[in-house]
Amino acid sequence: xxxxxxxxxxxxxxxxxxxxxxxxxxxxxxxxxxxxxxxxxxxxxxxxxxxxxxxxxxxxxxxxxxxxxxxxxxxxxxxxxxxxxxxxxxxxxxxxxxxxxxxxxxxxxxxxxxxxxxxxxxxxxxxxxxxxxxxxxxxxxxxxxxxxxxxxxxxxxxxxxxxxxxxxxxxxxxxxxxxxxxxxxxxxxxxxxxxxxxxxxxxxxxxxxxxxxxxxxxxxxxxxxxxxxxxxxxxxxxxxxxxxxxxxxxxxxxxxxxxxxxxxxxxxxxxxxxxxxxxxxxxxxxxxxxxxxxxxxxxxxxxxxxxxxxxxxxxxxxxxxxxxxxxxxxxxxxxxxxxxxxxxxxxxxxxxxx
Amino acid sequence: xxxxxxxxxxxxxxxxxxxxxxxxxxxxxxxxxxxxxxxxxxxxxxxxxxxxxxxxxxxxxxxxxxxxxxxxxxxxxxxxxxxxxxxxxxxxxxxxxxxxxxxxxxxxxxxxxxxxxxxxxxxxxxxxxxxxxxxxxxxxxxxxxxxxxxxxxxxxxxxxxxxxxxxxxxxxxxxxxxxxxxxxxxxxxxxxxxxxxxxxxxxxxxxxxxxxxxxxxxxxxxxxxxxxxxxxxxxxxxxxxxxxxxxxxxxxxxxxxxxxxxxxxxxxxxxxxxxxxxxxxxxxxxxxxxxxxxxxxxxx
Numbered sequence: 001x002x003x004x005x006x007x008x009x010x011x012x013x014x015x016x017x018x019x020x021x022x023x024x025x026x027x028x029x030x031x032x033x034x035x036x037x038x039x040x041x042x043x044x045x046x047x048x049x050x051x052x053x054x055x056x057x058x059x060x061x062x063x064x065x066x067x068x069x070x071x072x073x074x075x076x077x078x079x080x081x082x083x084x085x086x087x088x089x090x091x092x093x094x095x096x097x098x099x100x101x102x103x104x105x106x107x108x109x110x111x112x113x114x115x116x117x118x119x120x121x122x123x124x125x126x127x128x129x130x131x132x133x134x135x136x137x138x139x140x141x142x143x144x145x146x147x148x149x150x151x152x153x154x155x156x157x158x159x160x161x162x163x164x165x166x167x168x169x170x171x172x173x174x175x176x177x178x179x180x181x182x183x184x185x186x187x188x189x190x191x192x193x194x195x196x197x198x199x200x201x202x203x204x205x206x207x208x209x210x211x212x213x214x215x216x217x218x219x220x221x222x223x224x225x226x227x228x229x230x231x232x233x234x235x236x237x238x239x240x241x242x243x244x245x246x247x248x249x250x251x252x253x254x255x256x257x258x259x260x261x262x263x264x265x266x267x268x269x270x271x272x273x274x275x276x277x278x279x280x281x282x283x284x285x286x287x288x289x290x291x292x293x294x295x296x297x298x299x300x301x302x303x304x305x306x307x308x309x310x311x312x313x314x315x316x317x318x319x320x321x322x323x324x325x326x327x328x329x330x331x332x333x334x335x336x337x338x339x340x341x342x343x344x345x346x347x348x349x350x351x352x353x354x
Numbered sequence: 355x356x357x358x359x360x361x362x363x364x365x366x367x368x369x370x371x372x373x374x375x376x377x378x379x380x381x382x383x384x385x386x387x388x389x390x391x392x393x394x395x396x397x398x399x400x401x402x403x404x405x406x407x408x409x410x411x412x413x414x415x416x417x418x419x420x421x422x423x424x425x426x427x428x429x430x431x432x433x434x435x436x437x438x439x440x441x442x443x444x445x446x447x448x449x450x451x452x453x454x455x456x457x458x459x460x461x462x463x464x465x466x467x468x469x470x471x472x473x474x475x476x477x478x479x480x481x482x483x484x485x486x487x488x489x490x491x492x493x494x495x496x497x498x499x500x501x502x503x504x505x506x507x508x509x510x511x512x513x514x515x516x517x518x519x520x521x522x523x524x525x526x527x528x529x530x531x532x533x534x535x536x537x538x539x540x541x542x543x544x545x546x547x548x549x550x551x552x553x554x555x556x557x558x559x560x561x562x563x564x565x566x567x568x569x570x571x572x573x574x575x576x577x578x579x580x581x582x583x584x585x586x587x588x589x590x591x592x593x594x595x596x597x598x599x600x601x602x603x604x605x606x607x608x609x610x611x612x613x614x615x616x617x618x619x620x621x622x623x624x625x626x627x628x629x630x631x632x633x634x635x636x637x638x639x640x641x642x643x644x645x646x647x648x649x650x651x652x653x654x
Contacts, residue, residue: 076449128638129650131392131452135589136638138582139631146627216652262582266456273453311472318464325457330442333450 003347019197036186041179050178050251056291057182057189058247063271063283064196065239070269071277072200073232074212075125079137080240081264082121082144085257087114087241088248089154092255095166096156103168103175107188107245114241115234117144122233126226129215141262148257162256165249181250188246192239197280199235208232209278274328276337285336293321363495364611370501372607373508374570377563378584379591379599380515381556386593387532388552389440390448394455397581398462399557401573403428404564405466408475408573421561428557436550444545463578472575477568504566511562512600515555519596524551532594586634592647601645605637606630 003024010016020026044053066080090110094101101109121140128136148154155163168175168184175184199205207228210218219225248255267290275286297317332339378400385393407424411417439458443451485496519525530538531548539545567577587606591598613629643650 070449076452124635124639127642128635129642131448131593132589132638132642132644134392135585136631136635138585139628139635142628142631146624150624269453270456273450277449312468315464315468315472318460319468320464322457322460322462322464326439326454326461329446329450329454329457330439333443333446 003344003350005348019201033190037183040182046178049182052291052295054178054182054185054251055247056287057185058243058251059268059271059291060284060287061189061192061246062240062243062268063275063287064193064280065236065243066268067272067275067277067280067283068196068200068208068239069232069236071272071279071282072205072212073208073229073236074215075122075229075232076131076134077137077236078134078262078265078269079121079140079144080236080268081260081262082137082141083114083118083237083240084244084247084264085144085148085260086117086237087111087244088255088260089148089257090114090241091245091249092163092165093154093156095168095249099166103170103249107242107249110245111238111242114244115238118233118237118240119230121237122230125229125233138262141265145257145261162254164254168249175250185246185250188242192242193280196235196239200280204228204231212278270325272335274325274335276335279335279337281340282335282337285340289336293324297321359495363497364615365608366495366497367501368608368611369604370498370505370607371611372587372603372605373505373600374501374563374566374603375580375584375587375607376591376599376603377504377508377511377559377566378580379587379603380511380596381559381563382581382584382588383591383594383596383599384515384552384556384559387596388528389451389531389549390535391451391455392448392593393556394452394581395459395462396556396560396584397578398459398466399428399431399560400564400567400580401575401578402431402462402466402564403557403561404477404568404573404577405470405475407561407565408477408568409470411477412475424561425558428561429554432553432557433550435553436546440549440553441546463575467575474572474574475568477565477573500569507562507566508600511559512596515559515596518555524548528552583630586630589644590634590637592644594648595644595646598644598646602634606633609633 005022005024008021008023010021015021020029040049040053062080062084065083066077069075069077069080087110090113091106094106094109095103117140121137124136125133170184175181200208207218207223208231210221210223211225211228211232215225215229218228244260247259252259271286271290272283273286274289275284276282294317297320378396381396381399382393385391385396403424406427407420410420410423415423435458439454440451443454485498517525519528527538527543527548528551530541530543531545535545538548563580564573564577567580571577571580587599587602589602590606591600591602610626610630610633613633614626617625617629637645641647
């Protein structure tokens with residue numbers, strides 16, 4: 001009843017090409033935005049904001065980046081952690097070495113540096129494909145970890161592995177509280193999601209999808225594979241880089257190369273698979289799932305923890321996490337986004353069965 | 355010691371350590387050949403097999419009986435994996451199967467350490483880790499006898515696997531499945547049974563790899579990370595070639611050791627984490643399907 005598009009006519013080309021053509025979608029999106037801007041400080045405690053919401057938003061952004069590369073362009077990548085790491089370290093170095101640079105510009109620049117790195121990593125993708133490319137992106141992961149772990153230039157000559165981030169100041173206002181950080185991250189995520197949503201339904205997004213579906217055929221109909229693949233790598237690693245910088249500056253308040261290891265790359269990959277490949281909404285659903293799941297397992301485990309040793313709990317956590325992933329893939333291989341689609345279809349007809 | 359014998363020594367040590375990488379890579383190849391699945395959980399399988407083996411040994415069980423029990427455990431595990439995970443995922447895109455094996459990786463790592471424990475266990479499989487005296491005396495080159503033995507074991511394993519894949523009913527069925535899943539099914543080859551067999555064989559290979567790596571490093575969690583060292587071997591040799599896994603291992607092992615000795619001091623050491631990947635990528639630029647991989651033919 002509520003979700004029905006009857007009576008909403010598309011009377012112009014503009015209306016036909018609107019980003020959210022259905023009125024209910026627009027309204028619920030605006031409602032979500034209003035809640036996340038005005039509602040969150042009223043409902044959520046600082047602990048919830050800093051501990052759950054900020055990482056959720058940052059992981060969503062990283063997932064959007066990987067989804068552009070893997071979900072939309074079909075290039076399997078196991079090196080997303082490397083892009084995040086490059087972004088985080090670029091942001092740290094820019095902020096420390098050029099203190100007069102505005103912090104927003106620092107984040108964007110570090111995204112651009114990550115994008116350049118992404119193009120370098122992606123350059124073999126014309127020749128190497130599929131799982132071979134996936135293993136090749138692993139090379140980037142290990143190489144970047146090694147670079148930041150070995151050369152002290154990147155850490156400002158400091159021997160300590162964990163670097164505290166400098167304070168962030170925007171127009172004279174110092175970002176300090178959990179809520180400030182949340183708003184900064186939210187602003188980035190909203191703007192970049194909007195850009196991503198528009199990118200994937202524009203000319204370049206369609207080229208990406210053509211390459212994903214079959215790159216030889218796409219080449220035949222006049223899509224430049226080099227340009228298309230590399231642009232996907234660039235955009236994807238830009239998102240990863242900004243997410244990495246935000247992760248360092250707004251979430252953990254420090255930059256540390258061990259925070260972006262291979263398992264981070266796998267985690268982001270899980271997010272987009274569970275959320276849904278080739279879906280922007282799916283990135284958010286997947287990120288929420290992966291961020292919330294360990295918390296749920298932890299609280300569930302702590303209820304029994306009186307008589308269970310701690311290392312067994314952590315092993316059981318691994319087992320439940322792995323088991324749930326397999327379970328999800330069996331039940332809904334197309335991800336939560338597909339589940340949402342079927343729900344929408346049902347809602348359209350409700351209360352009638354057909 | 356002259357420079358030349360040093361080079362030879364590094365080269366031989368590299369080649370022999372490469373054989374140990376190929377042991378792990380073999381497990382990947384077997385499963386990829388038969389089902390087109392890139393089995394990320396191979397490292398966890400090595401850990402699981404080695405932990406099972408070492409814990410049964412520690413209970414005071416006879417060496418050969420312990421091997422038999424560990425083998426049985428791996429076979430049961432393969433059947434369970436096929437029943438629970440692979441069967442419902444038939445005909446899904448390969449990336450979904452790949453992700454499922456990553457989930458399996460987490461699950462097995464947790465399971466192995468929950469059933470047994472996360473301690474470091476010393477493992478003694480009866481091969482002494484001493485220099486080969488005969489060679490040392492005659493040519494002054496230091497070769498570990500343990501490395502030589504593991505190379506021999508690996509060679510035997512490859513021969514057995516090659517025979518297993520070529521001859522007999524199961525061998526023919528395996529090759530048919532490797533060639534085309536659907537066509538094999540349509541002529542009446544029980545796909546599910548074949549998959550269970552392949553996973554069981556991969557489990558056996560994991561047990562051998564786990565036992566040998568276990569004596570080298572001690573049986574512990576980090577043994578599962580050996581799989582990451584085997585990945586460059588895998589892409590260099592090609593995902594679906596047993597011979598490729600061996601040759602890839604030799605090339606990676608030798609060049610990695612040489613790079614570490616001669617390049618490492620110049621650019622700051624610790625390069626073994628990525629050097630192998632770079633070497634593999636150089637080869638891939640020339641042959642995108644690996645040295646012995648099936649040529650990728652693309653049709654529109």
